[in-house]
Amino acid sequence: xxxxxxxxxxxxxxxxxxLVLLGSFLVMGNGLGASGATTRVGIxxxxxxxxxxxxxxxxxxxxxxxxxxxxxxxxxFEVLGVFLGGAIGAYSAxxxxxxxxxxxxxxxxxxxxxxxxxxxxxMGIAARFGRGCTSGQALTGGSLLSVGSxxxxxxxxxGGYLFAPLVRRQWR
Amino acid sequence: xxxxxxxxxxFGYEAGLVVGVLVGIAFGFVLERSGFGQAPVxxxxxxxxxxxxxxxxxxxxxxxxxxxxxxxxxxxxxxxxLQVPDSVLIAQVVGGLLLGVGFIVSGYCPGTSVxxxxxxxxxxxxxxxxxxxGGLVFGVFYPYVDGLYDMGQLGVLRFPDLLGIPQAxxxxxxxxxxxxxxxxxEWGERVLGAKRGEEPPVSEPARRNRVFVGFGVAxxxxxxxxxxPASAPASATAAWSPIPALDLARALVESPESxxxxxxxxxxxxxxxxxxxxxxxxxxxDGAALLAGLPPTRTLVLYGAGDLATLPDGAARFGGEIRxxxxxxxxxxxxxxxxxxxxxxxxxxAALRDYALRTALFNHFTGAKVQVQAPVPAARPVERxxxxxxxx
Numbered sequence: 001x002x003x004x005x006x007x008x009x010x011x012x013x014x015x016x017x018x019l020v021l022l023g024s025f026l027v028m029g030n031g032l033g034a035s036g037a038t039t040r041v042g043i044x045x046x047x048x049x050x051x052x053x054x055x056x057x058x059x060x061x062x063x064x065x066x067x068x069x070x071x072x073x074x075x076x077f078e079v080l081g082v083f084l085g086g087a088i089g090a091y092s093a094x095x096x097x098x099x100x101x102x103x104x105x106x107x108x109x110x111x112x113x114x115x116x117x118x119x120x121x122x123m124g125i126a127a128r129f130g131r132g133c134t135s136g137q138a139l140t141g142g143s144l145l146s147v148g149s150x151x152x153x154x155x156x157x158x159g160g161y162l163f164a165p166l167v168r169r170q171w172r
Numbered sequence: 173x174x175x176x177x178x179x180x181x182x183f184g185y186e187a188g189l190v191v192g193v194l195v196g197i198a199f200g201f202v203l204e205r206s207g208f209g210q211a212p213v214x215x216x217x218x219x220x221x222x223x224x225x226x227x228x229x230x231x232x233x234x235x236x237x238x239x240x241x242x243x244x245x246x247x248x249x250x251x252x253x254l255q256v257p258d259s260v261l262i263a264q265v266v267g268g269l270l271l272g273v274g275f276i277v278s279g280y281c282p283g284t285s286v287x288x289x290x291x292x293x294x295x296x297x298x299x300x301x302x303x304x305x306g307g308l309v310f311g312v313f314y315p316y317v318d319g320l321y322d323m324g325q326l327g328v329l330r331f332p333d334l335l336g337i338p339q340a341x342x343x344x345x346x347x348x349x350x351x352x353x354x355x356x357x358e359w360g361e362r363v364l365g366a367k368r369g370e371e372p373p374v375s376e377p378a379r380r381n382r383v384f385v386g387f388g389v390a391x392x393x394x395x396x397x398x399x400x401p402a403s404a405p406a407s408a409t410a411a412w413s414p415i416p417a418l419d420l421a422r423a424l425v426e427s428p429e430s431x432x433x434x435x436x437x438x439x440x441x442x443x444x445x446x447x448x449x450x451x452x453x454x455x456x457x458d459g460a461a462l463l464a465g466l467p468p469t470r471t472l473v474l475y476g477a478g479d480l481a482t483l484p485d486g487a488a489r490f491g492g493e494i495r496x497x498x499x500x501x502x503x504x505x506x507x508x509x510x511x512x513x514x515x516x517x518x519x520x521x522a523a524l525r526d527y528a529l530r531t532a533l534f535n536h537f538t539g540a541k542v543q544v545q546a547p548v549p550a551a552r553p554v555e556r557x558x559x560x561x562x563x564x
Contacts, residue, residue: 014231081196124306159272
């Protein structure tokens with residue numbers, strides 16, 4: 001098997017990413033996002049399992065009101081594209097491979113997946129408070145010079161750096 | 173103004189979804205090729221051994237920012253038609269810290285977890301599962317944390333409006349800051365690498381410097397647009413005319429991009445309830461700077477708790493047309509946010525038309541579905557902007 005292609009130079013990748021973001025603004029008037037779509041899928045699944053509970057919830061009700069499809073949203077389609085684009089990128093670079101990525105000292109796959117899940121839950125909650133995640137707030141709002149987005153972005157880095165020593169064994 | 177195309181109604185909602193998939197494909201592809209489909213690459217950021225996340229993210233922000241600044245400077249892009257996420261400062265401090273913790277625990281952020289999953293990484297799939305469960309957990313506890321959720325609500329607030337400094341100058345500052353951060357990060361990688369006995373990430377100064385030169389050129393172009401003649405000279409004393417609540421509602425539905433709506437009531441009253449799409453006016457100089465900095469191409473509509481006796485500070489420095497909502501917020505509530513009474517059997521055609529309009533506006537602004545045979549004006553941007561939960 002050939003070695004996978006190396007990653008792009010980060011500055012070159014950043015410029016291309018910035019041009020994609022700029023293109024989204026010029027065509028659609030909005031930037032990029034991610035967590036909103038993942039949340040919508042979760043709400044959609046919960047809604048098929050327990051419709052009354054979801055419709056009766058003050059936060060979910062606006063998503064699933066009468067005549068509304070929780071998946072009928074630009075972000076859901078955009079994130080569908082992210083999946084396709086990620087798959088194309090990984091396949092064409094020779095990186096498409098079923099597996100689990102983890103740090104060199106992490107030996108238990110189960111433990112790594114538990115970390116992935118817990119971190120995901122925290123981010124799912126955080127993205128609701130933050131009105132977005134690294135894509136929708138930090139990247140998109142950051143380029144729009146939105147005050148809250150810059151506060152959010154600085155806090156993401158602060159949270160990451162502050163907590164990193166506690167999970168050092170997972171990564172280093 | 174040519175951009176954004178969507179606000180100019182060049183294409184419809186469905187075509188927009190197709191664009192969404194295409195934009196997403198490009199987004200996902202770039203993230204993958206930048207290495208963001210693999211958790212250890214992302215996590216390295218927080219151990220300062222490889223600042224790839226910082227480099228890619230800030231380069232992207234600067235690129236898009238400079239592009240928008242230049243295009244807006246030469247009049248090709250209407251910045252005020254772009255969707256800006258709300259600033260809710262306290263909630264975003266909490267959310268940001270929590271997201272940072274989640275990031276280093278899972279190894280991904282919500283967007284990169286999708287790319288990881290697409291590359292076949294099971295940990296990416298599990299993170300996606302976690303994020304959607306987290307959204308549900310938030311919803312379940314929302315009734316207990318709704319105060320915190322709205323704490324620090326400022327509506328749409330951009331630094332150029334907050335500081336009263338032109339976008340091009342701020343963009344130049346952000347660019348300089350980013351270049352400084354990149355050089356510092358690379359220095360840190362070398363020093364820490366030597367200390368830890370690790371090889372620092374490959375540095376390609378030639379490529380990096382080409383990107384920096386591009387930033388410099390775009391920054392200079394952005395600053396040069398400041399020398400272009402301003403569109404409208406600000407009048408010394410602001411003249412204004414009243415606007416009835418129904419006319420305002422109609423304008424918000426039919427051409428939201430033609431209006432800057434500002435709530436001039438007490439900021440706490442505004443934070444509690446306001447007309448959908450309105451920005452809260454901060455007290456004092458911040459508010460004055462905001463008003464003065466609004467684009468003069470849009471009509472500024474102000475409203476108070478009743479009729480406004482005097483215009484707030486800064487309105488005199490606003491260059492465009494000013495209108496004041498007759499009767500203030502209560503008038504809008506009564507006219508638009510309250511369900512209209514059905515007309516009697518002998519209603520005049522004028523009364524029926526009035527009812528149809530009120531019903532359409534009521535449905536639009538409250539999301540209710542009161543059925544009536546009337547042409548309901550469609551205005552997707554307003555609905556999207558009014559949605560809860562943010563753009564990400």
